[in-house]
Amino acid sequence: MRMTLSQKILAHKAGLDTVTAGQLITAKLDLVLGNDITSPVAIRQLEKAGNRSVFDKDKVALVMDHFAPNKDIQSATQCKQCRDFALREGITHFYDVGRMGIEHALLPEQGLVTAGDLVIGADSHTCTYGALGAFSTGVGSTDMAYGMATGTAWFKVPSAIRVVLEGRLAPHVCGKDVILHLIGNIGVAGALYRSLEFVGDGCRTLDIDDRFTVCNMAIEAGAKNGIFAYDEVTAAYLIGRQKRPAVPFYADDDAIYEQTIHIDLSTLRPTVAFPHLPENTHTVDEIGEIPVDQVVIGSCTNGHISDLRAAAEVLRGRKVAKGVRAIVIPATNEIYLQAVREGLIEAFIEAGAVVSTPTCGPCLGGHMGILAEGEKCVATTNRNFVGRMGHTSSEIYLASPYIAACSAVLGKIGSIEEV
Amino acid sequence: MTGKVHKYGDNIDTDVIIPARYLNTSDAGVLASHCLEDLDPTFVSKVNKGDFLVAGKNFGCGSSREHAPLAIKSAGVCCVLAESFARIFFRNAINIGLPIVECKQAADDAIDGDNLQIDLKSGKIHNPRLGKTYGIPPYPAEIRQIIERGGLLGTL
Numbered sequence: 001m002r003m004t005l006s007q008k009i010l011a012h013k014a015g016l017d018t019v020t021a022g023q024l025i026t027a028k029l030d031l032v033l034g035n036d037i038t039s040p041v042a043i044r045q046l047e048k049a050g051n052r053s054v055f056d057k058d059k060v061a062l063v064m065d066h067f068a069p070n071k072d073i074q075s076a077t078q079c080k081q082c083r084d085f086a087l088r089e090g091i092t093h094f095y096d097v098g099r100m101g102i103e104h105a106l107l108p109e110q111g112l113v114t115a116g117d118l119v120i121g122a123d124s125h126t127c128t129y130g131a132l133g134a135f136s137t138g139v140g141s142t143d144m145a146y147g148m149a150t151g152t153a154w155f156k157v158p159s160a161i162r163v164v165l166e167g168r169l170a171p172h173v174c175g176k177d178v179i180l181h182l183i184g185n186i187g188v189a190g191a192l193y194r195s196l197e198f199v200g201d202g203c204r205t206l207d208i209d210d211r212f213t214v215c216n217m218a219i220e221a222g223a224k225n226g227i228f229a230y231d232e233v234t235a236a237y238l239i240g241r242q243k244r245p246a247v248p249f250y251a252d253d254d255a256i257y258e259q260t261i262h263i264d265l266s267t268l269r270p271t272v273a274f275p276h277l278p279e280n281t282h283t284v285d286e287i288g289e290i291p292v293d294q295v296v297i298g299s300c301t302n303g304h305i306s307d308l309r310a311a312a313e314v315l316r317g318r319k320v321a322k323g324v325r326a327i328v329i330p331a332t333n334e335i336y337l338q339a340v341r342e343g344l345i346e347a348f349i350e351a352g353a354v355v356s357t358p359t360c361g362p363c364l365g366g367h368m369g370i371l372a373e374g375e376k377c378v379a380t381t382n383r384n385f386v387g388r389m390g391h392t393s394s395e396i397y398l399a400s401p402y403i404a405a406c407s408a409v410l411g412k413i414g415s416i417e418e419v
Numbered sequence: 420m421t422g423k424v425h426k427y428g429d430n431i432d433t434d435v436i437i438p439a440r441y442l443n444t445s446d447a448g449v450l451a452s453h454c455l456e457d458l459d460p461t462f463v464s465k466v467n468k469g470d471f472l473v474a475g476k477n478f479g480c481g482s483s484r485e486h487a488p489l490a491i492k493s494a495g496v497c498c499v500l501a502e503s504f505a506r507i508f509f510r511n512a513i514n515i516g517l518p519i520v521e522c523k524q525a526a527d528d529a530i531d532g533d534n535l536q537i538d539l540k541s542g543k544i545h546n547p548r549l550g551k552t553y554g555i556p557p558y559p560a561e562i563r564q565i566i567e568r569g570g571l572l573g574t575l
Binding site for chain 1: 430432434435438439440442443444445457458476477480481482483484485486488503505506507510511514515559561562570571572574575
């Protein structure tokens with residue numbers, strides 16, 4: 001049948017034996033996601049369409065994470081709209097302050113997504129769940145509204161780029177470096193409209209958090225989705241967590257790919273994306289003296305427990321350089337608690353960093369770390385567009401938690417070798 | 420559709436189309452008043468109803484905020500012409516009934532201030548300054564249906 005992994009899932013959910021790239025299909029959804037910015041628009045659309053109810057109260061997830069805890073009255077109003085809607089509709093998976101986390105870390109953690117699922121979310125980083133062998137992709141509020149009402153969405157079946165990973169990453173090189181290297185290679189439109197399918201023996205050496213990071217930033221290459229096939233790493237993560245059984249799909253042996261890219265993981269160096277596009281990558285060895293004003297460690301890209309462990313490994317027993325503001329944001333309350341139990345939070349505070357409740361906050365220039373004119377920030381987040389974190393003349397350098405923590409200690413962008 | 424061209428470059432992202440600091444509202448008028456503010460602070464004052472936004476590749480990359488096409492539409496832009504679109508922006512524009520057209524040559528050739536004619540029905544773009552006409556492939560039937568019903572919710 002010559003289908004890619006992504007196409008196999010789409011065909012199954014559309015009730016078709018086979019699909020081909022470019023075909024328009026309507027498929028059944030396992031989960032529809034929205035946050036406090038995108039959901040109010042969708043909710044209003046459902047109201048306008050005659051107060052349509054949700055198709056399944058167990059298959060809608062609303063997560064108050066972007067401007068929560070609320071930064072101003074308008075943000076509070078938007079969260080209230082979501083809260084009222086969730087109550088009215090009896091939405092099972094409504095996550096508010098105290099139970100919430102950054103959506104793309106929270107949903108997998110709570111077992112709401114599993115292998116073989118088809119998920120849409122009104123947030124571009126919904127592609128994160130490809131790490132679990134799910135087809136998941138970001139959409140807008142109107143698609144979310146339609147999905148909530150009908151349990152379906154229209155898709156143009158994507159073609160795919162196959163990314164063959166070989167070898168094993170060196171110490172202090174991680175999933176962030178893999179995806180930044182790839183985006184640097186193919187560009188921010190390099191995978192436009194297509195799937196990024198990660199295959200090869202090197203996949204087995206990437207833990208689930210690394211896979212989340214890699215799939216999370218598939219959108220930064222323009223991709224529709226990023227995906228790893230279900231294997232023992234996926235199984236180990238899902239066991240005892242998933243709410244329904246995993247349904248593994250695999251690409252056909254003779255699947256058609258538009259392009260194949262090989263990456264030898266053992267050759268990768270820590271990588272930094274310079275302003276103002278994620279494709280402006282340099283290895284840490286090519287970087288001169290770049291002083292930093294702020295460091296952010298967190299986000300849906302790198303707020304996982306392994307990211308906090310990496311940051312703590314660097315910061316424990318060291319001090320954040322004078323003049324640098326270091327902000328650490330665990331992605332979920334469960335990760336936060338785990339970090340407390342492991343002593344990571346103590347290490348951050350003793351080093352002179354601050355630790356925030358889970359929020360998307362500074363990543364999109366919302367709150368909790370906005371940049372002033374001309375300031376430079378090393379962030380483990382996902383975008384470094386003009387004005388993304390504050391003033392249009394501020395600069396964002398995207399990097400791994402290791403590089404971010406090292407930069408906090410050094411007061412300039414640097415690596416573990418320099419600390 | 421006939422209107423004036425406002426020309427920008429490649430990779431125009433949704434953060435510059437409508438910065439996140441304004442996402443604490445989805446009021447179309449408010450969003451329109453900040454449209455493209457971080458890229459061109461003069462845009463809102465010079466755009467007129469029925470004008471075209473013309474850009475290079477990967478227009479609308481970045482976040483899924485539907486506030487971006489909504490801000491553009493509400494600012495008066497009747498159609499976006501680009502070499503290519505980021506896929507979520509493409510969906511969002513279709514879903515809210517903002518016409519968008521992919522045509523590399525026409526987008527490349529147009530300059531700021533050009534008067535352009537775009538006819539979606541006949542699939543033609545005309546640039547009177549150059550005396551050039553460009554063909555554009557029609558949307559698939561399913562997408563045409565969404566546009567004709569004023570957006571995706573019209574098909575519910």
